[in-house]
Amino acid sequence: MYPELSRDEILRYSRHLLIPEVGLEGQRKLKGSSALIVGTGGLGSPVSLYLAAAGIGRIGLVDYDVVDSSNLQRQVIHGTSTVGKLKVESARAKLLDLNPDIQIDTYNEPYTSEKAMRIAKDYDIILDGTDNFPTRYLTNDVAVFLGKPNVYASIYRFDGQVSVFDARVGPCYRCLFPEPPPPGLVPSCAEGGVLGVLPGTVGTLQATEALKVLLGIGEPLIGKLLLYNALDMSFDFVKLKKNPNCRVCGPNADIKELIDYEEFCGVPGHDHGDEGSAGAGWDITARELAERVKGNHLKLLDVREPHELEISALPNARNIPLGQLAARLSELDSADDMVVFCKGGTRSARALELLVSAGFKKVKNLKGGINSWAKEVDTNLPIY
Amino acid sequence: MPVLRIPTPLRSYTSGKSEVSVNGSNISEALVDLTTQYPPIKPHLFNDSGELRPFVNLFVGENNIKDLQGVNTPIKDGDKLVLIPSIAGG
Numbered sequence: 235m236y237p238e239l240s241r242d243e244i245l246r247y248s249r250h251l252l253i254p255e256v257g258l259e260g261q262r263k264l265k266g267s268s269a270l271i272v273g274t275g276g277l278g279s280p281v282s283l284y285l286a287a288a289g290i291g292r293i294g295l296v297d298y299d300v301v302d303s304s305n306l307q308r309q310v311i312h313g314t315s316t317v318g319k320l321k322v323e324s325a326r327a328k329l330l331d332l333n334p335d336i337q338i339d340t341y342n343e344p345y346t347s348e349k350a351m352r353i354a355k356d357y358d359i360i361l362d363g364t365d366n367f368p369t370r371y372l373t374n375d376v377a378v379f380l381g382k383p384n385v386y387a388s389i390y391r392f393d394g395q396v397s398v399f400d401a402r403v404g405p406c407y408r409c410l411f412p413e414p415p416p417p418g419l420v421p422s423c424a425e426g427g428v429l430g431v432l433p434g435t436v437g438t439l440q441a442t443e444a445l446k447v448l449l450g451i452g453e454p455l456i457g458k459l460l461l462y463n464a465l466d467m468s469f470d471f472v473k474l475k476k477n478p479n480c481r482v483c484g485p486n487a488d489i490k491e492l493i494d495y496e497e498f499c500g501v502p503g504h505d506h507g508d509e510g511s512a513g514a515g516w517d518i519t520a521r522e523l524a525e526r527v528k529g530n531h532l533k534l535l536d537v538r539e540p541h542e543l544e545i546s547a548l549p550n551a552r553n554i555p556l557g558q559l560a561a562r563l564s565e566l567d568s569a570d571d572m573v574v575f576c577k578g579g580t581r582s583a584r585a586l587e588l589l590v591s592a593g594f595k596k597v598k599n600l601k602g603g604i605n606s607w608a609k610e611v612d613t614n615l616p617i618y
Numbered sequence: 619m620p621v622l623r624i625p626t627p628l629r630s631y632t633s634g635k636s637e638v639s640v641n642g643s644n645i646s647e648a649l650v651d652l653t654t655q656y657p658p659i660k661p662h663l664f665n666d667s668g669e670l671r672p673f674v675n676l677f678v679g680e681n682n683i684k685d686l687q688g689v690n691t692p693i694k695d696g697d698k699l700v701l702i703p704s705i706a707g708g
Contacts, residue, residue, distance in 0.1 A: 277708045365708040390705040391626045413672045415704045419662065420627055423707035433708070461702065463626070466636060470623075470700060472677045475685050505707070539630075557630045557658060 236262035237291070243335060247289055255451045261289060267448045268292035270357035272345055272373050274321040275299075276423070276433030277363030277387050277440060279311035284441040285361075286329040286336055290448070293329065294357055296341040297321040299504070304618070308430035344503065345369055347492035350376045359444055361385045362407075363437065365423060365505035367414040368495035372503075374399060374407035375492055378482045383447050383454075387440040390421075392429055394436035394462040397455045397474065398443050401483035404456040409477035409484075417500040418584040424505045425580050432464055512583040512599035516590075518573055520606040526573075533572045536604075537585040542577065546604055546615045556581045559588055568594045575600035575607075577618065620648060620697040627703045631659035640699070645676065646689040648699065663701075675702040 239247070239262060250256040256264075269290050271278050274297040285293055299321050301312040316324035322340035329338050341353050345364075354360055354376050362373045362384055370388070377384035383400040386407060399406045439460065446452045461470040481489045496503050511517050518526070526532055534551035536543070543553060554562050556576070566572070566589075574589070576582040579602050586599045600607070608615035619639040624632050632638055638655065642648035649670075653660040663674050670676070676683050677700040683691045693699065 273708050275708055363708045365706060367704070367706045370706055387708070388705045389707040390703070393626045393703070393705060395702075395705065410675060410702075411673055411704050415671075415673045420704055420706070426627070428707055459702070461625075461700070463636075465626075471680065472682070472700060472702065473680045473685075475682070477684075555630075560661075561658065 236266040238262065239265065240335075243289070246333075246335070250288070256449060260449045260451070263450075264289045264445070264448060265291045267359070268294070268357045269359045269361060269444060269448070270294040270296065270354055271361045271363060272296045272369065273363035273365060274309075274311065274325045275305065275363065275365055276308045276389065276428065277437040278325070278361075279309045280434050280437035281361055281363055281441045281444070282325055282329055283311055283332065284438060285444060286333045286338075288441075288445055289333065290336065292337040292339065292357075294339045294341060294353065295322045295325055296343075296345045296353065297325075298342055298344050308428065308433050310434070345372065346503070347372060347495065350492065351380065354382070355380055357382070359383050359385060359447055361387075361440060361444055363387060363440070366503055367499040367501060368503040370407065371414065371498060372492065372495045375482050375489065377401070378406050378408075379491070385440055385444045385447065387436050389428055389432050389436050390423060391426055392432060392464040394432055394439075394460075394464075396436060396439045396443065396460040396462070397458065398447060400447075400456055401476075405474045405476045406480065406483045408482050409480045410459065410474055412477065412479075412481065414499040414501075418580065418587075421581070422505040425577065429464055435464065436462060506578075511579060511601050512586045516583075516586055516597075516599050517579075517601040518598040519601050520610040523573055523600055523607070524611045531571055533567075533570045535566070535572055535574045535585070536576070537574060537581050538576050538604075542618075545618050546608060548575070548604065548607065551575070556585050559585055563589075563592055566594070568592070569596070571596045573598045573600055576603050578603040578605055619695060620693045620699055622648065622652060622699040622701065625701055625703040625705075627705065628659060628662060628701065631662065632656045642693065644689070644693060645678070645683055645691045645699075648693060649689070673704045676700070677702060 247261045301316045312324045322342050326338045360377050378401040387396045446454050459472050536551040536553045537556040539555050574582040574585045582599050589597050605617045608617045622638050640648040641651045
C-alpha cells in the first residue's frame with residue numbers, strides 16, 4: 235500500500251533503511267506521507283530541509299513573504315542570491331536540489347481562515363512554524379477541525395517550546411493557551427530579537443517529532459511541552475492535559491468553525507515589526523517629524539533598550555526603555571509636545587497608551603519607528 | 619524556599635534574573651512575594667482586578683496549577699515553579 239522505492243532512492247535513504255525502527259517499510263511510509271509547513275522562516279528552514287532530506291513524499295510550504303537580508307542570520311534555507319524573491323520559491327529550489335524525488339507544493343498566499351482548511355485538508359500532518367499569534371491559533375483550530383496532528387514549536391530570544399498537539403488523543407494549543415496575551419505585551423522576534431541558531435535547535439526537534447508521528451515510532455510529545463533555554467542549556471518538560479473547558483476541543487466546545495484570528499488576537503497575522511502604529515490621530519510619519527523637529531520645543535522619547543542606541547539613535551532624544559517607563563513617568567512633563575519612538579513603532583505605540591492613560595495629551599507615535607526615519611529622512615542611519 | 623524560573627521575555631522585569639527564590643506556602647503567597655520583590659512584573663501576571671491572567675501558565679514541577687488547586691496549590695521548600703510564556707516567534 236505504500237509506494238515502492240526506486241534503486242536510487244534505496245541508496246539515498248540507506249542510512250534510514252539500516253535503522254530497524256525505520257527500515258524499508260518506514261521509508262516507504264515516509265514516501266507516501268505529506269506534511270504542511272506553515273511558515274518558511276526560522277523554524278520552517280530546518281524543518282523543511284530535514285523533512286525533504288528524510289524523503290517525505292509531499293511537502294507543502296505556506297508563506298507569502300519575500301526573503302529579506304535580515305532573515306539570513308537564521309533562515310538558512312534562503313540565501314543572499316534569493317533576497318527579494320518569494321520565500322516559498324527560494325525554499326522550493328533549495329529543497330528540490332536536496333531531494334529531487336519529492337513533491338513540493340507552494341502556497342504563496344496569506345494563510346487565512348478562508349483558505350486554511352482547503353490548503354491543509356490533504357496533508358497528513360501540520361507543522362506550525364509561524365511568527366505570530368493569529369496564525370498559531372488558526373493553525374491549531376484547523377488541525378483540531380480536520381483531526382490532524384499539529385507539531386508545534388515557538389521561539390523567542392533564547393527560549394524555545396515544542397509539543398505535539400493532537401486533539402484526538404491529547405490537548406491542543408488552546409488547552410494550554412486559551413487566550414492570546416494582550417497586544418503588545420509579548421514582544422515578537424522582529425521587536426525583541428532571536429539567537430540565530432535557536433530556530434535551528436528547536437526546528438530540528440520539531441522535525442524529529444513530525445518524523446516520529448509519521449512513522450509511528452517512539453514517544454511523541456503528546457501531552458508534554460518541552461521548554462528549551464539556550465543560555466542555561468536546559469531542557470525542561472511539563473505535562474499538558476486536555477482542558478475540559480477548551481473552546482475548540484473540549485466536550486462543550488463553542489467554536490465550531492474558523493474565526494477571525496487577527497480580531498481575536500488584536501494583532502496582524504505577520505511579524506514584520508516595522509509597521510507599528512498607535513492608531514488614527516496618534517501617529518506621526520518620519521517626514522512629518524523631520525519638519526516639526528526643526529522647532530526646538532518638540533521632545534523626543536526613545537523607548538528602546540539601551541543596547542539598541544549603539545545601532546542607531548536620534549540626537550537629543552531621551553531614552554527610557556518601555557519596561558521602565560511606568561516607574562519613571564515623573565521624569566517627563568505632560569505639558570511637553572512629545573514624539574515617542576522605538577525600532578519599528580510597536581513598543582512606542584504601547585508607550586503612548588501608557589502616557590495617554592497617565593494624562594499626557596500632546597504625544598505622538600513615530601510610525602514605523604527609527605527604521606522609517608532611516609528609510610525616509612536620514613539614509614546614513616542603518617536599518618535593523 | 620521554592621524557586622521560580624523566569625522565562626526570557628519576563629527577565630527584563632526581574633533585573634535579568636533567570637531564577638527567583640520566593641517565600642510562601644502556596645502559589646498565591648509566592649506570587650505576592652515575587653511582585654513585592656519585582657513590582658514591574660505584576661501587570662504581566664495579573665489583570666486589573668488582581669486575577670492571574672488567563673494566558674499565564676504556572677507549573678509546579680511538571681504540573682499546571684490549573685490541574686491542581688490553582689493559586690491555592692500548596693508549595694514547599696525545594697519546589698521548582700516554572701512560568702511558561704506565550705511566545706509566537708518562528
